[in-house]
Amino acid sequence: MELLKEKCVGPINELEIGSGVYAVKVGGQTCMPFLFQEGRMPHAPVTAVEILDCEPVDWPEDLVKSLGSRAKDPVVWAKDVLSETHANMLCVRLQSAHPDWVNRSSDDAVSVLKKIALAVDVPLIVIGCGDDEKDNDLMPKVSQALKGYNALLGVASQNNYKTITATCLADGHSLIAESPIDVNIAKQLNILVSDMGFDPRRIVMHPTTASLGYGMEYTYSIMERSRQAAFMGDKMLAMPFILFIGAETWRTKESKDGGVLGGVNWEIATAVSMLQAGAEILVMRHFAAAKSVSKFVELLMKRGR
Amino acid sequence: MLVIGELINGMFRDVAKAIQNREVDIIQHLAEEQVNAGADALDINTGPYSKDPKADMKWLVESIQKATNVSLCLDSTRADVIEEGLKAVKSRAIINSTSADVEKMETIFALVKKHKAQVIGIAMDKSGVPNDKAKRIELASRIVAKAMDFGIASEDLFLDPILFPVNVGQEQEKEILESIREFRQLCTPAPNTLVGLSNISQGTNTRSLLNRTFLTMAVANGLTAAILDPLxxxxxxxxxxxxxxxxxxxxxxxxxxxxxxx
Known part of the structure; x- marks a missing residue:
């Protein structure tokens, strides 16, 4: 029987993050995830491991325990991520700058970030502290400090995108555009950002991560719908996806109460589901989960060779 | 929806003049303007005043291709003029058009196959323009069947129910809308459907309103392409x-x- 194939009009944007031999490329595919018989999937999804720029005081005990003493020093933590998990990227969340946390000054946060950046070779994802006002002061300094790194910075939201877009544009970084599990807002934000002169091919979408058992299927369906539209030629939805798997899954009751394997498995299960939904960048927290997911991606990609 | 810009047509005086005087700039500007306004393809018609339509068609195709790379819709009642255009096109062309007459279909479909083109089939024949839905569907079916004989994919076929100006055949419009819907059922995958939109408002003084109202109704009934004014x-x-x-x-x-x- 002949296989009826839908024709892909527009591939997903191909984006390079980082520089040199450690640079990663994501996107570029013309088919739904891992359906190699239907199109091209030139790049494997990548894993990043997320670290904080200060000690993680409110993380679940099992996760903190797995980090041991390295959690006290972000530079050590960053180096260990790479030597122990072989992640493709490092994600640094500048939690310390949050006014309700350490409330570190932007300059101090950036100086810690610089030390981390000097200690690693892989491409960087840098996320602000989550307080809009502080991030509007912090992220331009981050952007300038990392000029030339071709990093991925976040996050731009519908209500706060101008500062970070302008600074990424000036310093040549890519940008994470975040929408609240809403494909209409995701598309609108991509338009708003590109209206500022920012190349839409440098946008990575965060559709908002939801964990297994906590609405993951909503994220899944938004991603699927968005992908289908992109393949039909909607350039304002043709961006790669990033998902913050670790940050979301370790908030769940199951991860906190399930013992260390409970959390790790919850993180893996959410990540592999998001791979099937079309995720290009998976940001993990637990080293063991990150390693498993990388291995799983490798297995899936083998089928396409 | 495939939008085919209608403005490069020698029926318009300024275009006819530009063709006659070989004014490349005017033609290229008209092409670019339409593409920038959303045209996916451009209709090209040398018009009634052309003294040498074959040479004019060739010149138009070559001039336009230097300005844009969208598909070209070669519009002529003469197969030899269309073929002259086909020889010059770089991307896949749309032939505009064949009627449901056997002889015409055989000539045009042979060109479609030879040049790997797409084609517009108009639901009319020597006996004239149909005046009801049943006749339109009969003629369209004849086109579909013949296209299949030639091994032309149904997606490469655009069926045109022939629009009547609303001040001439008002009672036809509902029949036409229903024909569009039924054309889509004629085979699988569904053939494309197309109208020359400006016909609906010919001779009226509310052209834009009539055009856009009919277009939205036609789209709701399954229209997949239109020759229209993208400006x-x-x-x-x-x-x-x-x-x-x-x-x-x-x-x-x-x-x-x-x-x-x-």
Whole structure:
């Protein structure tokens, strides 16, 4: 029987993050995830491991325990991520700058970030502290400090995108555009950002991560719908996806109460589901989960060779 | 929806003059303007005043291709003029058109196959323009069957029910809309459907309103292509909105702009 194939009009944007031999490329595919018989999937999804720029005081005990003493020093933590998990990227969340946390000054946060950046070779994802006002002061300094790194910075939201877009544009970084599990807002934000002169091919979408058992299927369906539209030629939805798997899954009751394997498995299960939904960048927290997911991606990609 | 710009037509005096005097700039500007306004393809017709339509067609194709790379829709009643255009096109062309007459179909479909083109089939024959839905479907079926004999994929066929000006055949419009819907059922995958939109408002003094109202109704009935004036912004807005309402594009607040950024 002949296989009826839908024709892909527009591939997903191909984006390079980082520089040199450690640079990663994501996107570029013309088919739904891992359906190699239907199109091209030139790049494997990548894993990043997320670290904080200060000690993680409110993380679940099992996760903190797995980090041991390295959690006290972000530079050590960053180096260990790479030597122990072989992640493709490092994600640094500048939690310390949050006014309700350490409330570190932007300059101090950036100086810690610089030390981390000097200690690693892989491409960087840098996320602000989550307080809009502080991030509007912090992220331009981050952007300038990392000029030339071709990093991925976040996050731009519908209500706060101008500062970070302008600074990424000036310093040549890519940008994470975040929408609240809403494909209409995701598309609108991509338009708003590109209206500022920012190349839409440098946008990575965060559709908002939801964990297994906590609405993951909503994220899944938004991603699927968005992908289908992109393949039909909607350039304002043709961006790669990033998902913050670790940050979301370790908030769940199951991860906190399930013992260390409970959390790790919850993180893996959410990540592999998001791979099937079309995720290009998976940001993990637990080293063991990150390693498993990388291995799983490798297995899936083998089928396409 | 495939938007085919209608403005490069020798029926318009300024275009006829530009063709006659070989004014490349005017033709290229008209091509670029239409593409920038959302045309996916451009109709090319040397017009009734052309003294040498074959040479004019060749010159038009070559001039336009230097300005844009969208598909060209070669519009002539003469097969030899169309073939002259086909020889010059770089991308896949659309032949405009064949009727349901056997002889005409055989000539045109042979060109379709030879040049790997797409083709518009008009639901009319020597006996004239049909005046009801049943006759339109009969003629369209004849075109579909013949195209299949030639091994032409149904997606490469555009069936045109022939639009009547509303001040000439008002009772026809509903029949035409229903024909569009039924044309889509004639085979699988469904053939494309097409109208020469401006016909609906020929000789009226509310042309833009009539054009865009008919277009939205036709889109709702399964129209997949139209030859129209893409510079009519209200018309293009109505088209984008109609397709949005049919869930062909994902909504966002700036949906008109989003469509234009495709």
């Amino acid at each position: 009519d912004k209200e018309l293009m807005n109505a088209l984008i909105t109609a397709e949005l309402i049919l869930n062909k594009n994902i909504y966002c607040d700036s949906f008109l702009e989003a469509y234009r950024k495709r």
